[in-house]
Amino acid sequence: MHDTLTPAEARDMLSAVARHIVANVDMLTQVDQAIGDGDHGIGMRRGFSAVEEAMAATEPVSVATVFKAAGTAIMAKTGGAAGAIFGTMFRSGSTAFDERTVLDAEGFAGFLVKGLEGVEKRGAAQPGQKTMIDALAPAAAASEAAIARGLVDVVTEATKAAKGGVEATKDMIATTGKARTLGERSLGHPDPGAVSMSLILEAMRDYIAA
Amino acid sequence: MHDTLTPAEARDMLSAVARHIVANVDMLTQVDQAIGDGDHGIGMRRGFSAVEEAMAATEPVSVATVFKAAGTAIMAKTGGAAGAIFGTMFRSGSTAFDERTVLDAEGFAGFLVKGLEGVEKRGAAQPGQKTMIDALAPAAAASEAAIARGLVDVVTEATKAAKGGVEATKDMIATTGKARTLGERSLGHPDPGAVSMSLILEAMRDYIAA
Amino acid sequence: MGKPKKLLNNPVNVVTELIDGLVAASGGDLRRLDDRNAVVRTKLAEDKVALLIGGGSGHEPMFPGFVGPNLADGAPCGEVFAAPTPDLVLDTLAAVDRGRGVLMVYGNYAGDNMNFDIAAELAEEAGIVTRTVRVWDDVAAAPLDRITDRRGIAGDFFVIKVAGGAAAELKDLDDVYRVAVKARDNTRSMGVALAAGSIPETGERTFELPEDEIEIGMGAHGEPGIARRKITDADAIAEEMTDRILADLPFSSGDEVAVLVNNLGATTCMEMLIVTRKVHQVLAQRGISVHRTDVGSFLTCQEMAGLSITLMKLDDELKRYLDMPAHSFAYSRS
Amino acid sequence: MGKPKKLLNNPVNVVTELIDGLVAASGGDLRRLDDRNAVVRTKLAEDKVALLIGGGSGHEPMFPGFVGPNLADGAPCGEVFAAPTPDLVLDTLAAVDRGRGVLMVYGNYAGDNMNFDIAAELAEEAGIVTRTVRVWDDVAAAPLDRITDRRGIAGDFFVIKVAGGAAAELKDLDDVYRVAVKARDNTRSMGVALAAGSIPETGERTFELPEDEIEIGMGAHGEPGIARRKITDADAIAEEMTDRILADLPFSSGDEVAVLVNNLGATTCMEMLIVTRKVHQVLAQRGISVHRTDVGSFLTCQEMAGLSITLMKLDDELKRYLDMPAHSFAYSRS
């Protein structure tokens, strides 16, 4: 159980996130096969293998530094929509830590909120369009509402909300990304990027709550 | 039972030959699939459909005329090795009838002998190379040996010998045509052209012996 | 259908290796950008608006096969079906810029749009001027009133050909941009898929089609089209596709067009020609004249079986740049 | 594997329809010979040795796709996998002859040899002089001491290209013949098949290969090769094929060659490039320099998956004709 994370712990947590994503790439690819072009898992493997390497190579000077390094690695190695989106999420989100020496409840909520802002600006998608935003937006809202209860609760609520968001994407018709022409055929399948978003939060929660 | 055929009967017989080939094209294609390029049946259908049309359009001026017309139709419509070979067989073979007003035992044997000569000249293949020659050569020899016994025996013996020749091709390794690189893999399969040769004689026998 | 059999080495390296092959085949005309997955012309004209094209790999010969004289100057290549990363795009931009700015032409996909946009922002910071033309020719992807939601498929070919010609002749980036936009806006395509392609790294096909069904309007990564149906005559399918394309722009009697019939991968040349024949028949019936026809594999989706039909409505300016000689791996005309 | 799905109309008419498509795509450069399945250049040079090529269909774009300036003047097209009939060859001969005689170039198959020979005999009676060059480039088809038993595969491409150039420049049939024979004698190929093509009229594949096996040396109609084996790395296969080709002529260190990597139908451009890369690496290791490289679908076997590698050893004369500009459906270079 961590009430706050030091920069070094934040770095360890991001390594754990990377390993969790890499462990789930086959599932992510399958999800993308159902409604996209079937490459989400292999793209995330490129990006998050790079995150693991970047974490090993990054001095934990500050929380912002390690989150930004993760985002830069994702952006540089993933490719595709996911690379731009998750790269942007981490890079934009990292600015929430600029003034902080540790990762705390408020900082974590700020990370999700700033990350969401960045993603919306970059991809111009709205909630309800069956993207990772449908996991990230409820997670950001839930985390803000839980700030007073501390970091563990913030990340636990965010993860729950993201999972709910993933479930909700099954009932959405995609209107952006490669799934958008599926129309009603996209119903019943979750959005791959939303699943990834939820996995990222899950791994963070497991680290923080452990 | 015919001891001789008039030119009109010869024409009818060739129509019957054409129908018999057309009725067996799927089998011929399958045989070619095993050791060739799988088109022998469809080629023979083109050629012998043309024979049927040519017979309908040909005045039975002489036996030579109708056999030559059949050969010309085969040559013009079949394509592939079979078109050149069976076209040549009928056209060269037809010269055996040049001096004859009816098709008799001697004429029939002469047709096979001249046909064989023409085919060997055209394709430069020898007996034993797993071609239609391995049906035609024994048929020609058997028909010559039976001349004294009359037309029905000539064609009956020729047909038997051709069938034996087809069986014999199963034990031959192809050294010409599309099967030649099969080497030992061509063993066990009959030669498609030999099967066609045997079908042609079978239909002639059925007409003459009927 | 089973997993497709392929001649590959480690599938993680396909993009690197195919670029090696492309550079080798070019006989010195192309080079790799350092050790990156990007292709650049060896001899760049000194004073020229640069044309940069690119996108995910797996669609060969698109995009790197269109780098050459009077075509593109460089192409960053993403992994299979994944847009190239911003830094790769940026480095290729920097390599091809001759100080007159860079026109970027690519297919309209979320991943490409975002990655090229990020690169363009970084380029601006570095003092490189860029303009962007996204190709959205696939009429099956969205209705006309949401044309910017459509994906780019084989229409890339015409836009690149015209933009390449314009970039070779016109000295002003805005001018080249204007011509490329005109080419894009006059181009419409539709595809049909008979069987799926696969992703080398997973070995999995990108979709499944029943033995006797085809999908009209399917996209270049196997994105769903507008109708799945029993396979029928080539003529019926070609006529339906052509008519949908014609109705969209719309093209009308008296128009002059360029025709492209593009092989999505595994379709036989025989089928391509049979469809080409029908497209010409339909156009003749509708009073539309054909200026030129290209038939071949230009934008593929691995071993997907199927094809797409593209029409570009021409005016004198488009004709001029379309007809310019050009030379590259994928396309060469004197 | 199931029956392949194809975009066809009545499969009996495929050859007629594909020629319609080819003529339409040519924009007036080609015409059909009356209502026959043969393609002829619309504008034949007035005073020129004619080049006639041809064979069975199903290998598109070979042969009719190579009719054009500095290439062939006409091509009679047989039915799928069946040599054209003598009268069709004869009529095409008569259509292309400009009084300087006709060189016939085609693949060495029993059916083609006999039908073209009969046509040549009939042509002679009609006062048309012909010479024949049979292409037998497939080193897998027979040992070197029985070279005339070998079949013609993608090596047709080089022989046609060189003969087309020579026929455009040299005024004497014997001279053109000499150059074409030289091209043929310096050309060696080998193929590898991963999956079978099919015959449209039967819908049947021409052979069956187990899911994990390939056949080295398979011919352009699915004729057996020299070894069936488990599929391995592209590099290992490409190296084995290249080495067998090199040993056959033999090619040796210091030689200069032209390289052709030919797609048998359904293989991805990505695989083609990966193999091209390896062929170049092997040649460099063996001290052989590459003058030019062509990669594409030139002689196919319907939707067969696989490819062939061809090398032609060059001298100045062969280079001259190989490098001449040319234009046709299948091949265009300035």
Ligand SMILES: Nc1ncnc2c1ncn2[C@@H]1O[C@H](COP(=O)(O)OP(=O)(O)O)[C@@H](O)[C@H]1O
């Ligand atoms: N405009 C966008 N905004 C937010 N997320 C997006 C956007 N476009 C795509 N995505 C996300 O990207 C995911 C697809 O990622 P991936 O499969 O790696 O890329 P690609 O679509 O290029 O193949 C989608 O599931 C979706 O969550």
Ligand SMILES: Nc1ncnc2c1ncn2[C@@H]1O[C@H](COP(=O)(O)OP(=O)(O)O)[C@@H](O)[C@H]1O
């Ligand atoms: N040189 C030859 N002499 C005699 N018959 C031949 C010769 N070459 C081929 N054939 C016959 O032709 C048959 C093949 O005919 P077909 O399949 O129609 O032609 P292709 O081999 O052109 O596909 C063979 O089975 C063989 O009997």
Ligand SMILES: [Mg+2]
């Ligand atoms: Mg994807």
Ligand SMILES: [Mg+2]
């Ligand atoms: Mg055959």
Ligand SMILES: [Mg+2]
């Ligand atoms: Mg993708």
Ligand SMILES: [Mg+2]
């Ligand atoms: Mg054949």
